[in-house]
Amino acid sequence: MPVRVLIVDDSGFFRRRLTEMLNADPRLEVVGAVADGAQAVEQVAKLRPDVVTMDIEMPVMDGITATRRIMTVTPTPILMFSSLTTDGAKATLDALDAGAVDYLPKKFEDISRDQDEAKRQLCERVYAIGSNKRAVHPQRPLSTTAAPTRPAVAVAAAARPVPSAMPAARRGQYRLVAIGTSTGGPVALQQVLTKLPGNFPLPLVLIQHMPGSFTPAFAQRLNQLCAIEVREAKDGDELKPGLALLAPGGKQMVLDQRAGRTTVRITESEPGQNYKPSVDVTFTSVARIFPGQALAVVLTGMGADGREGARLMKQGGSTVWAQDEASCVVYGMPAAIVEAGLADAVLPLSEIGTAISQRV
Missing domain, CATH: 3.40.50.2300 (Response regulator)
Structure with missing residues (x-):
């Protein structure tokens, strides 16, 4: 039909x-x-x-x-x-x-x-x-920080690893959390980031497919809702604990390391880069700067952006998580991670923020 x-x-x-x-x-x-x-x-x-x-x-x-x-x-x-x-x-x-x-x-x-x-x-x-009968979730609205309600969809416990089933991360293993998302991402990011405490010990980079006129307002809204600081990334911004930098729409965000400082560079897209910003572009730079020391999280979204960048991160020893199908608005980007065999854990949206806090 x-x-x-x-x-x-x-x-x-x-x-x-x-x-x-x-x-x-x-x-x-x-x-x-x-x-x-x-x-x-x-x-x-x-x-x-x-x-x-x-x-x-x-x-x-x-x-x-x-x-x-x-x-x-x-x-x-x-x-x-x-x-x-x-x-x-x-x-x-x-x-x-x-x-x-x-x-x-x-x-x-x-x-x-x-x-x-x-x-x-x-x-x-x-x-x-x-076509996604799970696209409407009870965890609305965007501006609430209340704990979300799981979608009314039965999910077999064995179908995904839950946080308690994941190997414990070594203390100090991670130096960065990188999160990529697209369709359904604004609400999903809010659900994750509002679970993080104000003294969160790591920097974060956020890649959301979004126009350049939207990302300043989106970063500002997230900053008002979250205990951590969230802002739209500017060229030369330094990574700092408890600071989440949102890639500006219409541009690309990559990491750079000089004289012991890790910063972001904001660049124009190259020919053939369909997503602006692109999760793959940022994840690839994360793999280069923090080999084996980053946690990548791929949330709801169409397509497969993030898969190749996550592959490079995984090859370097970093950890990759994907949002589960039942809690996605569109199970495209996370599905690409899972089908490629890159996911160390597949988690419902309601548990991802808590799981991040417990493992860094």
């Missing part, structure tokens, strides 16, 4: 265009298209779509309010359409706070200048979110 989609947007032109693009993919079926958030709440309850695409600014009821209502009454995966502006970033983070699982630029040329590629990425994203 195709993934059933409800479109919510006050622009008739956009509704028609999006309907045409999604219906052209045999895996997708648009079952309704409405013009405001109030209608969205009603139609979600009536049609029970697999996924909703939601605009933010609409008359009668805005997309953030509608998302909050839907997640309360009829929880459904929601993909927001956002403008790539500072205000758009704040509104998008508010939408994730309300329960949306992901976002895309409303201007398709911001996805890709190639129209066919933009259409492909749009359909892939909608399909990935709508």
Whole structure:
């Protein structure tokens, strides 16, 4: 059966265009298209779509309010359409706070200048979110630091190593924690980082697939929620205990070591680097600077970014963890780690932050 989609947007032109693009993919079926958030709440309850695409600014009821209502009454995966502006970033983070699982630029040329590629990425994203019946988790909203509730999905205890089953790390074994993620990552990162104490003894580097206009606001929001310090990385920033540096969107972040100081370098992407920032790029530099002394964690996300960087880290003796399928919005990046045989542990999102704290 195709993934059933409800479109919510006050622009008739956009509704028609999006309907045409999604219906052209045999895996997708648009079952309704409405013009405001109030209608969205009603139609979600009536049609029970697999996924909703939601605009933010609409008359009668805005997309953030509608998302909050839907997640309360009829929880459904929601993909927001956002403008790539500072205000758009704040509104998008508010939408994730309300329960949306992901976002895309409303201007398709911001996805890709190639129209066919933009259409492909749009359909892939909608399909990935709508086909995952576990994409809606009870551990909302983004801004709460309360302990998350496990998804209502049975997971056999033997299907994954739990923290207590993992070999104990040697004291001083790790000098850095590197975390990579994509779709579903903003909420997942918050769930992990808010479990870390203010006196966390290691530096962290964070790689989240996100536009450059979003990462400053995202880092600021995480910093307000976490006991550790979180900020967007700047070229030349030094790694420090209890400091998490978030790779800036649209750039690449690599580690550099000179005169006993380890810093980050922020660089432009090279041809062929599809992800900006890329988990592989950062992990590869971690493997070079901290061989056998880093903990890599790969969280929810589409694709396989992070697999090759994690492979280099693992070959150097470092540890690699992956988020389990049951707690992922999209089980792509962690699946690539597991299928490549690189995962030393496969953990539910609710346990990763605690496990990090216990093993460093």
